[in-house]
Structures are given as structure tokens and as C-alpha cells.
Amino acid sequence: MSVTKFEISKGTEGLFIKNSRFKTTLVSFNFYLPLEKEKAALFALLPFVMTTCSKDYSDFRKLNFKLSKLYGAELTASAEKTGDYQLLKMSISVIGDKYALDGEVLTAEAIKLLCSLIFEPKIINGAFCESDVEREKRKAIEHIKGEFSEKRIYAKNRLISEMYKNDAYGIPKCGTVEDVEKINGKSLFAAWQEILTKAFVRVNVIADNMPNGLFDDIAERFSAVERNNITDIYNTKKTEEAKEVKIITEKSEVNQGKLVMGFSLDKEFSDPCVADSFVAADIFGGGPYSKLFSNVREKMSLCYYCSARSVRVKGLVTVESGIEAKNAEKTQEAVLEQLKMLKEGNITDDEINSSVLALSDSLNRYNDSSEGLESWYSTRIFDKQLITPEEYSEKVKAVTKDEIIKAANGIKLHTVFLLLPEDEK
Amino acid sequence: MKREIFESSIGESYVKAVLPSGVTVYVFEKPQYNSCHAIYGTKYGSIDNCFSVNGGEPIKVPDGIAHYLEHKLFESEEGDAFDRFAKTGASANAFTSFDRTCYLFSCSDRVYENLEILLDFVGHPYFTEETVRKEQGIIGQEIRMYDDSPSWRVTFNMLENMYHNHPIKIDIAGTVESIAQINADLLYKCYETFYNPSNMFVCVVGNVDTERVLEICKKMIADKPKIEIERFFGSEPQSIKNPFVEQKLSVANPIFCLGFKQKITSPFRRLKSKVCVSLLLEILCGECSPLYEELINNGLINDEFSYEYFNGYNYACVMFDGESDNPKAVEKAIKDEIKRLRKNGIDKKLFSAVKCGLYGDAIRQYNSVRGICMNLTEGAVFDYDILEEIKLLKSVTLDDVYKRLDIFDDDLSVLSVVNPLE
Numbered sequence: 001m002s003v004t005k006f007e008i009s010k011g012t013e014g015l016f017i018k019n020s021r022f023k024t025t026l027v028s029f030n031f032y033l034p035l036e037k038e039k040a041a042l043f044a045l046l047p048f049v050m051t052t053c054s055k056d057y058s059d060f061r062k063l064n065f066k067l068s069k070l071y072g073a074e075l076t077a078s079a080e081k082t083g084d085y086q087l088l089k090m091s092i093s094v095i096g097d098k099y100a101l102d103g104e105v106l107t108a109e110a111i112k113l114l115c116s117l118i119f120e121p122k123i124i125n126g127a128f129c130e131s132d133v134e135r136e137k138r139k140a141i142e143h144i145k146g147e148f149s150e151k152r153i154y155a156k157n158r159l160i161s162e163m164y165k166n167d168a169y170g171i172p173k174c175g176t177v178e179d180v181e182k183i184n185g186k187s188l189f190a191a192w193q194e195i196l197t198k199a200f201v202r203v204n205v206i207a208d209n210m211p212n213g214l215f216d217d218i219a220e221r222f223s224a225v226e227r228n229n230i231t232d233i234y235n236t237k238k239t240e241e242a243k244e245v246k247i248i249t250e251k252s253e254v255n256q257g258k259l260v261m262g263f264s265l266d267k268e269f270s271d272p273c274v275a276d277s278f279v280a281a282d283i284f285g286g287g288p289y290s291k292l293f294s295n296v297r298e299k300m301s302l303c304y305y306c307s308a309r310s311v312r313v314k315g316l317v318t319v320e321s322g323i324e325a326k327n328a329e330k331t332q333e334a335v336l337e338q339l340k341m342l343k344e345g346n347i348t349d350d351e352i353n354s355s356v357l358a359l360s361d362s363l364n365r366y367n368d369s370s371e372g373l374e375s376w377y378s379t380r381i382f383d384k385q386l387i388t389p390e391e392y393s394e395k396v397k398a399v400t401k402d403e404i405i406k407a408a409n410g411i412k413l414h415t416v417f418l419l420l421p422e423d424e425k
Numbered sequence: 426m427k428r429e430i431f432e433s434s435i436g437e438s439y440v441k442a443v444l445p446s447g448v449t450v451y452v453f454e455k456p457q458y459n460s461c462h463a464i465y466g467t468k469y470g471s472i473d474n475c476f477s478v479n480g481g482e483p484i485k486v487p488d489g490i491a492h493y494l495e496h497k498l499f500e501s502e503e504g505d506a507f508d509r510f511a512k513t514g515a516s517a518n519a520f521t522s523f524d525r526t527c528y529l530f531s532c533s534d535r536v537y538e539n540l541e542i543l544l545d546f547v548g549h550p551y552f553t554e555e556t557v558r559k560e561q562g563i564i565g566q567e568i569r570m571y572d573d574s575p576s577w578r579v580t581f582n583m584l585e586n587m588y589h590n591h592p593i594k595i596d597i598a599g600t601v602e603s604i605a606q607i608n609a610d611l612l613y614k615c616y617e618t619f620y621n622p623s624n625m626f627v628c629v630v631g632n633v634d635t636e637r638v639l640e641i642c643k644k645m646i647a648d649k650p651k652i653e654i655e656r657f658f659g660s661e662p663q664s665i666k667n668p669f670v671e672q673k674l675s676v677a678n679p680i681f682c683l684g685f686k687q688k689i690t691s692p693f694r695r696l697k698s699k700v701c702v703s704l705l706l707e708i709l710c711g712e713c714s715p716l717y718e719e720l721i722n723n724g725l726i727n728d729e730f731s732y733e734y735f736n737g738y739n740y741a742c743v744m745f746d747g748e749s750d751n752p753k754a755v756e757k758a759i760k761d762e763i764k765r766l767r768k769n770g771i772d773k774k775l776f777s778a779v780k781c782g783l784y785g786d787a788i789r790q791y792n793s794v795r796g797i798c799m800n801l802t803e804g805a806v807f808d809y810d811i812l813e814e815i816k817l818l819k820s821v822t823l824d825d826v827y828k829r830l831d832i833f834d835d836d837l838s839v840l841s842v843v844n845p846l847e
Binding site for chain 2 (some may be wrong): 020021022023024055059060061065067068069070071072073074093095096099101120132135138139142143145146147148149150151173252253254255258287288289296297301302303322323324350353354357358360361362364365367368369370
């Protein structure tokens with residue numbers, strides 16, 4: 001296992017994560033752009049259109065045939081939110097050539113395919129093909145609307161949009177239905193040109209051996225593009241402490257209520273490299289040893305799940321729980337009571353040891369999953385210095401009780417979102 | 426001790442051993458990996474709600490009891506199993522499905538210690554009326570959570586209208602009413618029956634030493650008198666109950682689950698059927714198929730579309746799930762495509778492409794210790810060698826796959842739809 005970073009060209013870097021245990025090679029292109037209300041929907045649609053056809057593969061059936069013939073090469077597209085940025089990802093994972101039954105070349109072919117999808121899309125008269133765009137628009141709209149159907153996701157999204165009303169982080173990662181509807185082949189083509197010009201680009205490769213000439217090839221492809229105003233990825237605005245806690249209650253025809261609480265995290269602890277708040281949030285509501293699980297669920301039987309998680313780059317901690325409407329207030333109080341205990345240093349050595357052991361054990365498992373590693377390095381883009389899961393595990397182990405208490409004192413309630421069943425008629 | 430070694434051309438192998446206690450142990454070494462994934466499971470799930478032991482009188486137990494028992498096994502007189510794993514750093518969990526209950530952990534350190542904890546806590550039930558009662562609030566909330574899950578509801582509505590009597594139609598966690606009938610005596614009764622080593626299996630995958638794993642299993646799993654369990658699933662007519670069912674929930678888009686009930690010829694699942702039907706489903710509506718292209722281009726499905734061959738003890742059906750404004754049009758298109766395939770046969774190019782794709786997918790599974798472990802569990806429940814799948818994917822013919830079209834009978838289909846509230 002080793003990780004090497006390469007400067008491919010201006011604003012484009014490559015990461016080779018050498019790992020010989022997998023039967024596959026995984027290559028991902030990650031485009032980072034500032035989250036902007038006007039462009040979120042447009043950018044988010046791009047990876048999906050670009051992974052359904054290209055200059056060489058005029059429709060998705062032809063492309064899917066090719067992927068099958070590459071022994072089920074997995075082509076994926078996504079649009080995520082990470083800090084105040086939109087992350088557009090396109091990746092391919094393919095099994096090693098030695099497994100091919102008739103001596104076919106798989107790895108090089110799959111990588112060539114991925115590069116061609118990104119750099120040689122199907123463009124007709126300066127626009128993406130309208131029928132491709134319309135098809136992906138429909139799917140994107142159904143996807144955005146569909147988030148309402150899964151109430152756990154819906155409640156979390158509602159909290160974030162309320163908590164960050166005038167902040168980039170409040171913009172939905174795939175934009176809004178109205179914005180998707182406005183997209184056409186021409187505007188999408190302009191967006192494609194814009195991401196090639198402006199996005200900060202990271203190419204992650206997880207393989208036994210570095211594919212021959214890949215980074216040179218990418219450098220050459222980017223040399224044909226004028227790269228300017230490249231996204232500065234270090235500008236995520238930290239969550240400000242709330243002057244007054246905002247409580248929003250919404251009614252819906254559901255059986256179970258959802259309680260989601262958003263907390264700001266003191267700036268001092270919101271550097272993703274700092275492990276103090278990571279451990280503090282875990283003792284608060286991470287594993288089954290956490291305060292929320294062992295008290296709110298196990299002792300008080302108030303819910304099936306009640307957990308906390310931190311998004312340090314944004315300085316955010318969230319707590320989520322599924323509850324009976326009549327217990328909404330009681331659960332909220334119980335959560336805050338547990339946080340108070342943490343702040344007052346009411347933490348046992350067992351709790352600390354359990355959390356540190358569990359976190360470092362799981363960090364040490366990252367190397368066993370190529371998707372896990374890919375996600376580690378693409379979301380930790382904000383670290384000025386590369387940090388491996390093992391190195392981070394060492395930081396976790398070094399955290400002291402005093403540091404945990406200090407970090408916990410930086411967690412402050414900001415916004416509460418409650419989704420409750422309609423009153424009985 | 427009876428012991429076998431299974432190997433494959435892709436450089437993977439594992440050991441299967443039946444210990445004197447009757448438990449079957451699978452050890453799959455992955456020496457290059459940091460971590461380990463282990464499952465201790467029993468062939469006991471939500472469908473086993475009526476059974477007899479050693480030829481005695483059949484006993485009927487409340488729905489959801491297997492799942493309830495799973496929750497309660499984590500507790501012991503000295504505290505719960507989570508506390509013990511908290512001291513090693515392992516991540517532990519459990520799940521109950523239709524035909525099995527599995528207890529598991531993942532870890533990157535102290536694997537043998539973790540294995541001892543796993544085998545110990547599952548082997549030592551401890552509950553009192555009071556601790557049993559306490560769980561009702563937690564499981565009650567779990568049931569409520571699933572009541573709001575459209576994907577869960579649409580599937581169970583389909584199964585409820587496909588099966589007249591088979592307990593596959595019952596929700597895994599039971600209902601708030603059925604779990605209220607569960608008490609400590611009943612839990613012990615089920616435990617003594619289904620947690621007999623002869624009905625159980627251990628799967629360990631990762632950076633481990635096979636001999637040491639077998640030693641620990643021998644030491645930790647006590648011998649118990651072997652018992653004969655007979656399961657009663659009720660007689661199930663071949664027909665379905667209703668071809669269509671609809672529910673309204675708070676969803677944005679309508680979702681559907683289309684099922685085709687299969688006539689049962691063998692009560693067990695066979696690997697060859699799984700492989701052939703998987704290929705057939707790819708040919709019918711996979712991403713390379715003409716039908717998939719038609720459904721996507723006509724706006725009838727989106728990326729949520731999926732399909733599965735769902736079968737086990739005395740039940741088998743094919744399910745198509747997705748989101749659609751017009752589920753009936755999707756149903757018609759699928760049925761038409763089945764007819765077309767019957768008439769025109771399977772396109773050779775398409776067959777060779779999907780076979781290649783599934784072959785690659787099968788190899789890819791061996792990237793993940795968790796994936797291998799879950800797969801071994803499947804092999805343990807249905808008694809097959811998981812590595813055989815790769816061999817079958819090489820040898821299976823177009824004709825083998827074509828023959829499987831007879832699992833589809835238009836008269837045995839059920840369309841379940843969850844529509845938005847008005």
C-alpha cells in the first residue's frame with residue numbers, strides 16, 4: 001500500500017493508490033466546483049448525460065454492450081455535496097486482464113472508454129443531443145422529487161436547507177426541479193466547457209500498477225483546454241453559531257415522526273484533520289457504546305435509531321431519530337441532556353476507549369475496499385496534506401479526555417426539524 | 426470432523442468443515458487483507474412460525490419472533506454483547522430475514538477474541554419477562570419505521586397478494602399486536618429448537634488462520650443432542666390471491682413491484698437455477714436489453730428499476746421493482762417481451778454479452794470480505810459451493826437459459842403499486 005500524488009497540469013492532480021489485493025482497477029474523475037444556486041442542477045446533470053453516450057457510443061445500449069463485453073465494467077456517475085462544493089464524479093472499475101477468458105485487454109480499454117466519455121461527448125451543432133438531455137432531465141426530476149418519499153432523507157434535507165438558508169451549503173446537491181426543467185442541450189454544452197475550464201480536478205487510481213501513460217494522456221487532453229479561474233477548494237464557510245435556536249415543525253401523513261437536530265461546531269474543531277471533535281461526536285452518538293444509543297434507545301426505549309454524525313469541514317453536527325409524536329419533546333430533551341453530560345466531562349474511560357477502538361478499527365478497514373478508499377480520498381480533498389486512514393487512526397488514538405470535553409463544548413444547538421404525523425381526525 | 430476444500434481458477438479457495446457438535450464452519454482466508462468479517466447464523470427466519478421437534482406436535486408461534494429473539498440475544502446477565510465488542514473495537518450487528526438470522530462482526534484487529542465473543546453470546550441466551558417487555562418499545566418503533574417505507578410496503582403488499590398461506594407474506598418484524606404476545610418462555614422454546622448447532626453455521630472471511638478458527642469453534646460451540654426440525658408452511662395453492670393491489674402513502678412518485686409466482690418443483694434453491702435466471706433477467710430487461718431501452722426512452726422507468734429472483738423454502742418468484750407514472754404499462758411491456766423471447770428465442774450476441782458481464786461481476790465479488798461472507802451464508806443455507814457460480818457462468822448455454830422462460834406465467838403475476846396521496 002502506498003499513495004502518490006502527481007501534478008498532472010494546472011488545477012489537475014492525480015492520486016495513485018497502490019493496492020494489490022483487489023481483482024479490479026478503479027479510476028475516478030472528480031470535478032470540484034463551487035455550489036451555486038443557478039448552476040447546481042446544470043452541473044449535476046452532466047455526469048449522468050456523459051455516462052450514457054459519447055461520440056463513439058451514440059446510445060446507452062451500445063455503451064452498455066461495451067461495458068458487458070469488458071466483463072461487467074462498472075461505470076458510475078454521481079453529483080455530491082462536499083463542503084461548499086459540488087463534486088461531480090465519473091468512475092470505472094474493471095476486473096484485471098488476467099481474468100479475461102479469451103485474452104482480451106480490459107483495463108486499458110476501460111480507461112480509454114472513461115476518458116472518451118469525459119472528453120469526447122456526443123455533441124451536435126454545439127449542443128448535447130436534446131433527446132439524451134430530456135431523458136436524463138426526467139430521471140433527475142424524478143430523483144429529486146423521490147427524496148420526499150424516504151422520510152429519513154427528506155427530514156435531513158429539510159434541516160440542512162433551513163439551517164443554511166443563505167449559505168451555499170443549503171443548495172441541494174442536484175439543484176431544484178425548476179432549475180432542471182430549464183436545461184437544454186446548449187446550456188449543458190456550455191456547462192461541460194465550464195467544468196473543463198474551471199473545475200479543480202482530481203483523478204484517483206486504485207490499482208496494483210499504475211496504468212501506463214494515464215496521467216500523461218489526461219495532461220494532454222487538458223492541454224487543449226484553456227484552464228482559468230480554477231476553483232479554489234479551500235473556501236468552505238464554517239457554520240456560525242445560532243443567535244436563536246430555530247425550530248421547524250412540519251406535518252405529514254406518516255406513522256413515525258422524525259427528529260433531526262443540527263448543531264454548529266466551533267471553528268477550532270472543524271478542521272477535518274483534527275480528530276477531537278470526530279471522537280466527541282462519536283461518543284455522543286456513534287456506535288452502540290455511544291451516549292445516545294445506550295441511553296435514548298436502550299435505557300429509555302424512545303426509538304429504534306438515534307445517532308449523531310459530524311461534517312467537520314462545514315463545522316456541523318447532526319442528530320437523527322425516528323420517534324412517536326408524543327415523545328418528540330422528551331427525545332429532544334434526552335438528546336440535549338446527553339450532550340450536556342459530555343460537555344461537563346461526564347464521560348467514562350470505557351466510553352472513550354470504546355469509541356477510539358471502534359473508530360480506529362474501522363479506519364484500518366478502509367484499505368480493504370476500493371470504493372471506500374476512493375471515497376476517502378475524494379472527500380478529504382480539503383486536507384492540505386494527504387492523510388491516509390491509518391495516519392488518521394493514529395490521530396484518533398492520541399485524543400485525550402480534555403480535548404474531547406473541549407470539542408464537545410464547541411457543539412451548540414442551531415436548528416431543529418420535526419416531521420410529525422397529522423393530528424388524528 | 427468432516428472437512429472439504431473448495432477451489433477456483435481465480436485463485437480463491439475455502440474450507441468447509443462439519444464439527445462434532447454438528448455446526449458447519451466455512452473459513453475463507455484472504456491473507457492480503459487487513460480485516461475480517463464473520464457471521465454466526467441459524468437457518469431460522471420469519472417464515473419458521475410453525476414447526477415440530479423430533480416428530481412432536483406442531484407449535485405455532487407469534488409472527489416476528491425470530492427477529493425479536495435476535496434483538497434479545499445481545500443481552501446476557503453480565504451486560505450486552507455490544508459492550509463486549511466495544512472493548513475490542515469490532516463493529517457488530519445482526520439481521521433477520523425470511524429464512525435466516527445472522528449475527529456478525531467486522532474488525533481489523535483481535536479477530537480471535539471477537540470470534541469467541543460472537544460464538545459465546547449467541548450460545549448463551551438470557552432474558553427475563555422484564556427484559557423482554559423492554560424491547561417492545563424499540564421494535565415497535567422499528568415496525569413503524571418500515572410502515573412508512575414505500576419500498577418495504579410495496580414488496581409486502583405484493584407478497585401478501587401472491588401467497589395464500591405461505592408465511593413469506595408476513596412482515597419479518599411481525600406487527601405491534603403480534604409482538605405483544607411474545608414472552609420469555611416462547612423465546613426459549615424457539616431458541617432451543619433453531620439454535621441447535623446442527624441447524625447453524627459459522628462463516629469467517631479475511632486475514633485468519635483456518636486451523637485456529639476451527640479450534641475456537643470446537644471449543645466454544647457446545648454439543649447438544651441433535652434434533653429433527655420439521656417446518657410447516659401450510660399448503661399453498663398454485664394460484665395467486667389478487668393480480669393487483671394498491672396503497673396510498675406519502676410519496677412523490679408512484680412505485681411498483683411486479684411479481685411472477687413460480688410453480689415450485691423443488692423446495693430448495695439451486696445454484697444453477699439462480700445463475701440461469703440471473704442471465705435470463707439480464708436478457709429480458711438488463712441494461713443491454715431492447716426492453717430496458719424502450720422503457721427508459723418511453724419514460725416508464727428510471728435508475729430505481731431493479732429485478733431479482735427471490736426464492737427459498739417452498740417459495741419462488743421473480744420481482745421487478747421501480748418508480749413509474751404508469752406501472753401497468755411497465756407490466757404490459759415486460760409480459761410482451763417475455764412472449765417475444767418465447768417466440769423469437771434469445772439473441773446470441775446479447776447472451777454472450779450478458780454472460781461476460783455476469784462472469785466479471787462474479788469475480789468482482791471476491792474483492793470484498795463482507796461480500797464473500799454474505800455469499801458463503803447463502804451457500805450455507807442452501808448447501809452449495811459458492812465458487813461453483815464462476816464455473817457455471819462459463820459453462821451455461823443459451824438453451825439452459827431459454828428453458829427458464831417457463832418460470833413466467835402471466836396468470837400468476839401480481840402488480841403492487843404505492844401511489845401518492847391525493
